[in-house]
Amino acid sequence: MNKEELFNGISGIRGDILEEAEKYTFGTKRKNSWRKWAVMVAILCVVVGSVLTVTSILNHGGEGKQGSGKTTIIKGEDLVNIAGEDSPEPSYDTKSEYLYSELTGGKDQTDGNEPNNQEFSEQGSTARADLAGFNESMLSEQNCIAIVEGKITNRYQKEYEYSFSSNKFGEDGVMHGKDSTMVYEVTISKIWSRDFDKSKTLIVEDQNISMDEVLPMQIGHSYVLPLFDYGNEIIPFSAGNEEVLSGNLKRESRYSTIYPFHPQIESVEKGYILSADWKSLTADKATPVIMDTNFGKGYEYYKDKMVFLSERDFAEKMEYLMKRYHLK
Amino acid sequence: MEDKKILELYFKRDEQAISESRLKYGAFCHRIALNILSVPEDAEECVSDTWLTAWNRIPPVVTDSFKAFLGKITRDLSISRYRANHAKKRYSGMEVLLSELEDCIPSPFCVEVKVEEEQLSRQINRWLDALPKEDRVLFVKRYWYGETVKNLAKLSGYSESQMAQRMLRLRKSLKTALERWESQNE
Numbered sequence: 001m002n003k004e005e006l007f008n009g010i011s012g013i014r015g016d017i018l019e020e021a022e023k024y025t026f027g028t029k030r031k032n033s034w035r036k037w038a039v040m041v042a043i044l045c046v047v048v049g050s051v052l053t054v055t056s057i058l059n060h061g062g063e064g065k066q067g068s069g070k071t072t073i074i075k076g077e078d079l080v081n082i083a084g085e086d087s088p089e090p091s092y093d094t095k096s097e098y099l100y101s102e103l104t105g106g107k108d109q110t111d112g113n114e115p116n117n118q119e120f121s122e123q124g125s126t127a128r129a130d131l132a133g134f135n136e137s138m139l140s141e142q143n144c145i146a147i148v149e150g151k152i153t154n155r156y157q158k159e160y161e162y163s164f165s166s167n168k169f170g171e172d173g174v175m176h177g178k179d180s181t182m183v184y185e186v187t188i189s190k191i192w193s194r195d196f197d198k199s200k201t202l203i204v205e206d207q208n209i210s211m212d213e214v215l216p217m218q219i220g221h222s223y224v225l226p227l228f229d230y231g232n233e234i235i236p237f238s239a240g241n242e243e244v245l246s247g248n249l250k251r252e253s254r255y256s257t258i259y260p261f262h263p264q265i266e267s268v269e270k271g272y273i274l275s276a277d278w279k280s281l282t283a284d285k286a287t288p289v290i291m292d293t294n295f296g297k298g299y300e301y302y303k304d305k306m307v308f309l310s311e312r313d314f315a316e317k318m319e320y321l322m323k324r325y326h327l328k
Numbered sequence: 329m330e331d332k333k334i335l336e337l338y339f340k341r342d343e344q345a346i347s348e349s350r351l352k353y354g355a356f357c358h359r360i361a362l363n364i365l366s367v368p369e370d371a372e373e374c375v376s377d378t379w380l381t382a383w384n385r386i387p388p389v390v391t392d393s394f395k396a397f398l399g400k401i402t403r404d405l406s407i408s409r410y411r412a413n414h415a416k417k418r419y420s421g422m423e424v425l426l427s428e429l430e431d432c433i434p435s436p437f438c439v440e441v442k443v444e445e446e447q448l449s450r451q452i453n454r455w456l457d458a459l460p461k462e463d464r465v466l467f468v469k470r471y472w473y474g475e476t477v478k479n480l481a482k483l484s485g486y487s488e489s490q491m492a493q494r495m496l497r498l499r500k501s502l503k504t505a506l507e508r509w510e511s512q513n514e
Contacts, residue, residue: 001506003429005448010429010471011403012449015396017456021468022356022395024461026484231460233497243493254460 097288098308103268104221104293134259134277139325142228142258147192147318147327149267150202151222154185158205162247164239174245177238180208182216182260183252192224192318193327203253206260207234215302217264224265224272230256263302271310275302280324281317282307331394338386346379353395357402363474364406366421370413374405381405403472421474429471431499434507455505459498466491467498 159180166175186202204225217223233249257264265274265281273289276282286307309317322328329348337345357378361371378401389397410422456464466484469475475483481491 001433001448001510003426003433005445006429006432007407007426007471008445009448009452011400011407012445012452013456013468013472014453015393015400017453017464017468018396018399018472019393020461021465021473022399024465026462229460229462231463243496 097290099290099292100273100306101293103270103273103289103308104266105269134262134275136278136280136321136325138258139226139321139327144193144226144258144325144327145229145255146194146196147224147226147322148186148188148196148198148202149190149192149222149224150186150188152184152217152219153187153201155216155219156183157181158183158252160234160236160247160249162236162239162244162249164236164242164244166242175238175242177236177247179234179237181205181234181251182208184217186223186225189222193322202255204255204257205230205251205253206256207237215261215263222267224267226258227255228258229254263306271308272314273306273308276305276307278321280321281309281314283317285309285313285317335386335390335394338383346383349379349382349398353398356395357398360399360402360473361406362421363476364403364410364422364425370409371406374402374409377405378402399473403474421476425471425474428495428499431496432502432506434503434510451506451509452502455502459501463494463498466494467502470495 157180159178161176161178163174163176166173182205184204184206186204188196188198188202191198204227207230230251232251232254234251236244236247236249262277263273263275265272265278274281274286276286286309288304289306289308291303291306329352334345334348334352337348354375357375358371361374362368365371365374378398381401382398385401407422456467459467462484466480469480470477477491477495478488481488484491486494
């Protein structure tokens with residue numbers, strides 16, 4: 001076979017595939033809008049980290065001689081502002097509230113088996129807001145393919161190691177990269193939006209970002225999951241734009257949650273617990289939830305931003321949300 | 329005008345069929361020809377020939393997708409022109425496409441294996457069917473419609489180098505599929 005024959009073979013691509021390609025519309029923005037922030041903030045963290053380190057060394061070295069210099073500490077909140085994201089403004093009645101333990105029948109928000117995501121985040125900021133915050137428009141920006149509800153039956157962390165070309169330290173250089181994902185097995189109980197195969201166990205795989213971590217869903221808890229089709233292979237973040245030379249990038253699953261860096265909508269007996277950054281869902285009727293149980297470090301930022309919606313209210317708001325973002 | 333109506337004009341042998349085809353799909357066909365030939369004048373001639381070929385084929389040909397039908401004609405005509413002229417002129421679009429496709433050719437010891445074009449198309453279609461939709465679309469847009477990597481990157485919101493890497497992975501994936509297929513046929 002030669003390239004000409006192959007080209008001729010490609011000429012015989014079926015009409016329906018050609019038509020699909022012709023009609024296909026890519027999202028107007030980059031598929032994963034949080035990723036561009038991830039890259040920008042990674043650079044920012046390196047720059048800020050370097051500045052702070054240098055300043056710290058200078059101050060430390062100078063203390064005994066000339067007194068202290070002034071150092072500006074950049075906090076996570078500042079990074080939110082740099083990213084141009086509004087902080088969530090819950091519009092619920094602050095007089096009535098629920099305890100998380102009441103709603104979940106005493107279940108902790110963690111299952112006592114916290115994955116050690118921290119090792120991926122320690123090199124960067126500990127701020128919860130390193131990435132662009134969640135907003136509902138990500139549903140359309142990232143081509144949400146379905147919203148399903150289901151119970152987490154298993155969870156594990158998967159690591160991907162690979163090598164990529166790099167001229168950083170000389171021509172034809174090779175560097176090694178490592179990325180990780182959190183893989184969930186989900187038993188689907190309800191399809192909220194779009195057609196989806198309910199019969200099988202769904203595998204969902206969320207990719208960690210070097211300076212921030214996926215907020216893990218808990219085994220035994222049920223969640224409402226907006227999903228997108230990530231593709232068959234992880235994006236090798238460490239490689240950036242360089243060519244990956246070796247390593248297995250094949251994912252366990254094509255499906256990923258739209259935004260794995262905030263608590264997913266949790267389904268409980270009387271309704272749903274969700275973060276207030278779901279603005280359409282939490283406007284008007286939502287009731288604050290006090291997170292009174294053991295919760296993971298990553299959830300700290302959301303401690304006072306969780307709300308409850310009754311089953312009926314949630315269903316009503318979801319209808320609106322799905323219409324708004326054409327998910328029906 | 330709807331495709332159905334245009335096709336009716338062809339069947340009635342009404343020459344308005346050609347002007348309506350040109351009006352509706354002229355730009356589409358021109359893009360395909362230009363992607364392959366990269367010489368506007370030659371591309372325009374291929375597009376003009378497209379209407380004549382369609383006129384000669386319909387009837388008896390009946391097509392489900394008129395647009396894909398016209399696209400195929402334009403592409404075939406453009407490739408023929410490339411083959412006839414490429415010794416004299418350099419058509420950069422096609423040259424680049426072919427050089428990229430070299431990545432997909434199964435390992436050297438298989439180069440001599442002659443394959444039936446139809447069988448090969450079937451395997452490629454099967455491989456495409458198994459791809460995620462966006463990958464399938466990207467491959468087809470690049471290697472059938474001849475869209476440039478730069479343009480695909482712009483359309484999908486990725487950087488050009490990310491798109492080039494994605495294309496490379498797709499080509500490698502096709503190569504693996506073709507190698508598997510060839511080894512089964514040995």
